[in-house]
Amino acid sequence: MELDVSILSRLQFAFTVSFHIIFPSITIGLATLIAIWEGLWLKTGNPQYLQLAKFWIKPFAITFGMGVVSGIVLSYEFGTNFSKFSEMAGAVIGPLMAYEVLTAFFLEAGFLGVMLFGWQRVSAKMHFFATVTVAVGTWISAFWIIAANSWMQTPQGHQFVDGKFEVVSWMEVIFNPSMPYRFFHMLLAAFITATFVVMATHAWYLRKGQHIDFGRKGLSMTLWIALVLTPLQAWVGDLHGLNVKEHQPVKLAAMEGIWAEKEANVPLLLFALPDMKAEKNHYEVAVPGLASLILTHSWDGELQGLKSVPAADRPNVPMVFFSFRVMVGIGMLMIGVALLGAYLRWRGTLYQSNWFLWPVSFMAPTGIIAVLAGWYVVEIGRQPWIIYGLVRTSEVVSPLPAERVLFSLTLFVLTYSLLFGVYLYFMRKLIKKGPAPVDHLQQQRIGVKASGYALSFTKTLATDAETSNSPATDPKGAN
Amino acid sequence: MELELSVSLFYLLLLGFAILMYVLLDGFDLGMGILYPWFNSDAEHDHLMRSVAHVWDGNETWLVFGGVILFGAFPAAYAAIASTFYLPIVLMLIGLIFRGVAFEYRFKSDTSKKYWNTAFAIGSSLAAFCQGLMLGTLVQGVPADFIDQSSFSWLSPFSLFCGLAVMAGYALLACCYLVMKSRGELQHKAARYGQRLLLIVMLSMLLVSLWTVWIEPQIRVRWFGGWHALWLIPLPLLSVLAARLLFRDLGRVNRCHQAETAVQQRHEARPFWLAATLFLLAFVGLLISVFPYLLPRQLTYLEAAAPDSSLMFMLPGIFIFLPLICAYTLWGYKIFAGKIEDYQEGY
Numbered sequence: 001m002e003l004d005v006s007i008l009s010r011l012q013f014a015f016t017v018s019f020h021i022i023f024p025s026i027t028i029g030l031a032t033l034i035a036i037w038e039g040l041w042l043k044t045g046n047p048q049y050l051q052l053a054k055f056w057i058k059p060f061a062i063t064f065g066m067g068v069v070s071g072i073v074l075s076y077e078f079g080t081n082f083s084k085f086s087e088m089a090g091a092v093i094g095p096l097m098a099y100e101v102l103t104a105f106f107l108e109a110g111f112l113g114v115m116l117f118g119w120q121r122v123s124a125k126m127h128f129f130a131t132v133t134v135a136v137g138t139w140i141s142a143f144w145i146i147a148a149n150s151w152m153q154t155p156q157g158h159q160f161v162d163g164k165f166e167v168v169s170w171m172e173v174i175f176n177p178s179m180p181y182r183f184f185h186m187l188l189a190a191f192i193t194a195t196f197v198v199m200a201t202h203a204w205y206l207r208k209g210q211h212i213d214f215g216r217k218g219l220s221m222t223l224w225i226a227l228v229l230t231p232l233q234a235w236v237g238d239l240h241g242l243n244v245k246e247h248q249p250v251k252l253a254a255m256e257g258i259w260a261e262k263e264a265n266v267p268l269l270l271f272a273l274p275d276m277k278a279e280k281n282h283y284e285v286a287v288p289g290l291a292s293l294i295l296t297h298s299w300d301g302e303l304q305g306l307k308s309v310p311a312a313d314r315p316n317v318p319m320v321f322f323s324f325r326v327m328v329g330i331g332m333l334m335i336g337v338a339l340l341g342a343y344l345r346w347r348g349t350l351y352q353s354n355w356f357l358w359p360v361s362f363m364a365p366t367g368i369i370a371v372l373a374g375w376y377v378v379e380i381g382r383q384p385w386i387i388y389g390l391v392r393t394s395e396v397v398s399p400l401p402a403e404r405v406l407f408s409l410t411l412f413v414l415t416y417s418l419l420f421g422v423y424l425y426f427m428r429k430l431i432k433k434g435p436a437p438v439d440h441l442q443q444q445r446i447g448v449k450a451s452g453y454a455l456s457f458t459k460t461l462a463t464d465a466e467t468s469n470s471p472a473t474d475p476k477g478a479n
Numbered sequence: 480m481e482l483e484l485s486v487s488l489f490y491l492l493l494l495g496f497a498i499l500m501y502v503l504l505d506g507f508d509l510g511m512g513i514l515y516p517w518f519n520s521d522a523e524h525d526h527l528m529r530s531v532a533h534v535w536d537g538n539e540t541w542l543v544f545g546g547v548i549l550f551g552a553f554p555a556a557y558a559a560i561a562s563t564f565y566l567p568i569v570l571m572l573i574g575l576i577f578r579g580v581a582f583e584y585r586f587k588s589d590t591s592k593k594y595w596n597t598a599f600a601i602g603s604s605l606a607a608f609c610q611g612l613m614l615g616t617l618v619q620g621v622p623a624d625f626i627d628q629s630s631f632s633w634l635s636p637f638s639l640f641c642g643l644a645v646m647a648g649y650a651l652l653a654c655c656y657l658v659m660k661s662r663g664e665l666q667h668k669a670a671r672y673g674q675r676l677l678l679i680v681m682l683s684m685l686l687v688s689l690w691t692v693w694i695e696p697q698i699r700v701r702w703f704g705g706w707h708a709l710w711l712i713p714l715p716l717l718s719v720l721a722a723r724l725l726f727r728d729l730g731r732v733n734r735c736h737q738a739e740t741a742v743q744q745r746h747e748a749r750p751f752w753l754a755a756t757l758f759l760l761a762f763v764g765l766l767i768s769v770f771p772y773l774l775p776r777q778l779t780y781l782e783a784a785a786p787d788s789s790l791m792f793m794l795p796g797i798f799i800f801l802p803l804i805c806a807y808t809l810w811g812y813k814i815f816a817g818k819i820e821d822y823q824e825g826y
Binding site: 058061062065066068069070071072073075076078079080081083084086087088089090091092093094095096097098099100101102103105106107108109110111112113114116117118121122161164166167168170398399400404407408411412415419422426429430 | 532533534536537539540542543544546547548550551552554555557558559560561562564565566568569572573575576577579580582583584587588785786788789792793796797800801804807808811814815
């Protein structure tokens with residue numbers, strides 16, 4: 001088989017970016033949760049919140065580290081593997097990424113050190129500020145990278161000069177038609193992903209009968225959050241779908257499995273096997289008219305189908321079709337869990353219902369799978385275009401010898417597989433170890449803001465004095 | 480060579496600033512990994528890693544910043560450089576990945592600690608070596624057919640030597656940083672290694688300078704062709720002076736240890752600044768040699784510059800956020816000032 005450098009470069013980018021997105025999806029939400037817990041701890045003085053924050057900061061740290069190292073790869077991969085794209089669209093994408101680095105990456109990195117290691121070096125309020133800054137940094141970062149991605153999906157505000165894109169209006173480029181929907185959809189997805197990672201862990205503790213108070217607090221909070229966010233996400237997702245219908249009708253046709261050039265009264269396919277050669281679906285299981293109703297708000301609304309464009313301009317239909325169903329399926333499951341949890345809470349049996357806790361404790365990866373599936377819909381669905389309707393992906397790869405890309409792809413696959421195993425191992429290890437006891441956390445806080453050589457000495461003294469009296473419960477007393 | 484004040488020139492200087500910041504900051508941080516094999520006990524390794532654990536992420540961000548400034552302001556150069564240096568970049572990234580995750584996993588490991596030690600040492604060294612390799616190639620210039628990216632133009636005796644020289648330079652920065660961050664036997668060791676590395680670095684700088692002047696007629700003309708060369712004489716002179724002072728300061732630290740007296744605080748901090756000055760001077764020398772090229776003899780910064788609409792758009796962001804970034808980065812270093820062993824840190 002002849003090696004095709006275009007396929008290899010695309011595979012490598014798909015692989016490295018898929019690996020990367022796992023980690024920010026968790027850290028965006030987890031940073032926010034940790035900031036909330038720390039804020040609640042400062043406000044109420046309830047050490048349980050400190051315990052939550054200090055426990056989850058460890059999984060957060062390793063996840064963040066994985067996100068950083070896999071992210072640096074991407075910032076160079078545009079140039080290494082898609083040099084023609086970089087040259088052509090660099091004037092649009094580059095500045096957006098420069099703003100991402102200026103307003104988000106440095107901010108996150110600058111305050112992460114204080115957030116992780118600064119517990120004894122700054123005041124509790126300053127530490128909270130650092131945590132909030134890291135969280136906000138993750139949102140800002142998402143904003144810019146989604147703006148860049150969305151411009152490639154629904155480009156506007158540019159002109160084409162000498163074979164290169166030039167920006168006419170930055171407002172139009174940044175706030176392009178799909179950007180707001182994609183941004184809120186992704187931000188919510190990240191919050192939900194982290195919520196389910198936390199929820200599953202706390203359900204696991206309860207099921208095992210370990211760290212009961214800790215387990216309950218976390219489960220209770222995350223179920224409340226899921227109850228609000230998951231239905232909201234369904235609504236935002238629906239709006240996003242309408243936006244796709246408007247601006248990328250062929251992608252929508254692939255998502256829904258619509259072949260005819262124009263179709264009215266379109267059924268909602270629960271299952272089907274799309275066949276790209278025969279240009280039709282096999283084994284359809286459908287609800288008549290429902291897709292039309294959802295997407296046009298009328299039973300006999302018309303939708304554009306795949307055959308409205310030549311076969312060369314269509315994406316890989318089965319991959320888009322199934323990815324979309326995986327994402328929606330997981331979304332529905334999450335809404336179900338949130339509602340069931342609320343019902344059990346109302347009945348007062350939430351923490352005893354092992355039949356509920358047991359499946360929930362396996363739901364940690366569901367958010368990540370949904371995020372990946374969602375991004376496959378976005379990214380495979382827009383093919384063969386890299387800049388929708390304007391530039392084809394196959395035209396902009398670097399003219400590298402295929403063997404070299406095969407070598408780097410192999411290297412990335414080996415490295416990332418190894419690291420992913422290691423990541424799971426350490427996540428498991430941290431979770432099995434469980435949180436530090438509440439009174440131990442109180443002791444650690446002695447010595448806050450002190451500095452200099454005498455610190456460790458006074459710390460030991462103060463800790464001894466503290467434990468011989470009574471374990472302090474007021475964290476402000478430690479200052 | 481005419482120097483026209485333009486917004487592209489500003490971006491060229493900004494790119495230089497980003498690279499210099501990266502080299503200085505990630506330099507001492509990668510240098511820890513390069514020095515790693517010369518420290519043997521677990522406690523020493525702990526100390527080395529803990530002295531940079533809170534800043535490595537921020538330091539590496541300068542690499543991303545350099546990359547995106549190149550991407551946004553000089554897209555043609557970003558495309559050409561990144562795809563020409565495909566293999567060194569990929570290897571550098573793999574190195575950075577292994578040494579980056581080692582920070583997180585080493586402190587949480589029991590049985591696998593030795594693997595993370597290896598990952599940190601080899602990853603850091605590989606990344607530094609690849610950076611030196613690319614630097615060497617850039618100075619030496621790539622052949623006219625660099626578009627044919629099957630070339631291995633980055634592989635030459637000169638570029639390999641530059642790879643090793645950059646490793647020595649980073650290790651020197653790390654030694655100077657360690658002098659600030661430790662006391663006792665470790666500080667003594669760092670100062671001793673620092674002196675030796677300084678000699679290696681100075682020799683390498685001399686050799687690289689002579690080599691470039693010898694192989695590149697254009698660079699020779701720039702440094703020795705005419706009266707303007709007089710303006711350049713301070714550069715090598717100041718370098719020698721900085722090196723002399725650095726050697727003396729490190730020696731003082733050593734003598735204090737032998738005499739078992741306390742090291743004065745200014746002698747602990749000054750080596751790092753002197754080493755940084757040395758790097759700054761070398762970097763300015765490099766810029767003089769390659770200006771106005773981004774990809775020497777192939778692509779100048781003016782040819783590669785993005786349209787004004789993009790350059791102007793980034794300006795407010797740079798003027799507002801870059802000072803802020805410098806401020807809070809400094810604040811971060813201030814918070815963690817002092818010796819590592821005085822804090823029982825962790826999270």
